[in-house]
Amino acid sequence: MFNVPKAVAASLLLLHGARADICSTLPISAPDIEIVKPFTAKWSGEQLEYWSTGCGKLHPSCILYPKNAQEVAAIVEALGETNETFAIKSGGHNPNLYFASIDGGPLISTGSLNQVELxxxxxxxxxxxxxxxxxxxxxxxxxxxxxxxxxLGNVGVGGYMLGGGLSFMSTEYGWAANSVESFELVLANATIINVTRDSHPSLFKSLKGGGNAYGIVTSFTVKAYKQGTVWGGNYFFNATPATDAALLEAVADFAMHYPDPKAGIILTAERTGLGAVDFWTMFLYYNGEQPPAGVFDRFKAIKPWSDTTKTRTYAELVGFNNWAVLKGSVYTIGTETIPMPSLGAANSSTVAASTLQDVHRNWRDVGTPALLKVGGLIASTAYQPVPR
Known part of the structure; x- marks a missing residue:
């Protein structure tokens, strides 16, 4: 959520004061820009597209749908005149209130900036x-x-790219932001620029993980990689002390040694207070028709009670993973980054596994009172190895 007075960076937040209403004035100055008023069908639908319920409960005064960089620039120029607090939304996956959501100010949706040109x-x-x-x-x-x-296919491009972007392909090609060749960017003074490593080297670097603090990106030009069929899907395991320990040991080993750059995993655990839900879900990916022996063997040996992995197109896999997107059910989230011990250090594998087991035990212990107190509450945690 931002304020954009003239000549001030787009990320600054200023106090509310007397201001004009862009939701009313923009139709006069820029009549081609779509503006959606509160509690209409499209407004309500946009609010339901947030990953976090808390973000969706905030009420923007209107939603603006620019179709190109010029219309974004017109909006930014108008906001510079009215000095309104606003927010920008791509896929709405950011769970933090006011990052891509707003209460009582205009919301800029990038939903109409949806070109894909190969x-x-x-x-x-x-x-x-x-x-x-x-x-x-x-x-x-x-x-x-x-x-x-x-x-997961439901994640939006904008916030993901500007946040760095961890991908199943990251061990092969790096973070998603590493693949960006140029950014089309609208600055706080409504100027449209093309940002490359040569034209604006510092800004180019800052946009790769720096979030939306430097302007509004209206398009990304990124590297495309040759892609055949892939292998992937899910393993499901019941949670028991023995299974928990075996899975966390396998994840620690996978993170420390990363057996194959074409492989990727996410391991999640879900539970309710009375044990009606208490299981593990594992997302697996391999860039090839079948993973070679040794890549996922430790996980397979733990004997999942369900296995949905198979060879499919990349588009099919990304879409399939959307089953795990439960819009309207997520409320809050937190993250921790845990460095693994240095390779070759004494007892490094034991220390890594023990650390993850302590984290998991704490998650269960801390979550139990809330799960017992709040009916229908489900706690979830995810372990996501980041390649060295």
Whole structure:
């Protein structure tokens, strides 16, 4: 959520004061920009697209849908005049209140900035921030190319790219932001610029993980990588002390030694207070028709009670993973980054596994009182190895 007075960076937050109402004035100054008023069908639908229930409960005074960089610039210029607090929303996956949501101010939705244009000659693609990753994958399906992107298709492109972007492909190609060749950016003074490593080296670097603090990105030009079929899906395990220990040991080993750069995993645990739900879900990915022996063997040996892995297109896998997106049910989230011990250090594997087991035990212990107190509450935690 931002204020944009003239000549002030787009990330600054200022106190509310007397101000004009852009929801009323913009139709006069920029009549081609779509403006959606509160409690209409489209307004309500947009609010339901947040990953976090808390964000969706905030009420923007209107929602603006620019279709190109010029319309974004017109909005920014108008906001500079009215000095209104506003927010920008791509997929709405950010769970923090007021980051991509707002109460009582205008919301800029990038939903109409949804182009996907593949250039096979340069092996790049131009992506609008309003896409979700399943939409990108579907539009590229059959082209023989894919983009380093989200592991669940429902995640939006804009916030993901500007936050760095951990991908199943990250061990092969790096963070998603590493694949960006240029950004089309609207600055706080409504100027439209093309940011490359040569034209604006410091800004180019800052946009790769720096979030939306430097302006509004209206398109990303990214590297496209040749892609055939992939293998992936889920393993499901019942939670028991022995299974918990075995899975966390396997995850620690996977994170420390990363057996194959084409492989990726996410391990999640879910539980309720009375034990009606208490199981593990594992997301698996391999960039190839079948993973070679040794890549996922430790997990398979723990004997999942259900296995949905198979060979499929990348678009099919990203879309399939959307079963885990439960909109309207998530309220709050927190994250921790835990460095693994240095390779070669004494007892490094034992220390790594023990650390994860302590974290998991604490999650269960701390969560139990809340789970018993709040009916219908489900606690979930995820372990996501980050390649060295």
């Amino acid at each position: 250039d096979t000659a340069t092996e790049t693609a131009k992506l609008g921030p309003g896409n979700r990753w399943d939409e990108v994958a579907n539009k590229l399906d059959g082209s023989g190319y894919s983009i380093v992107g989200g592991r």
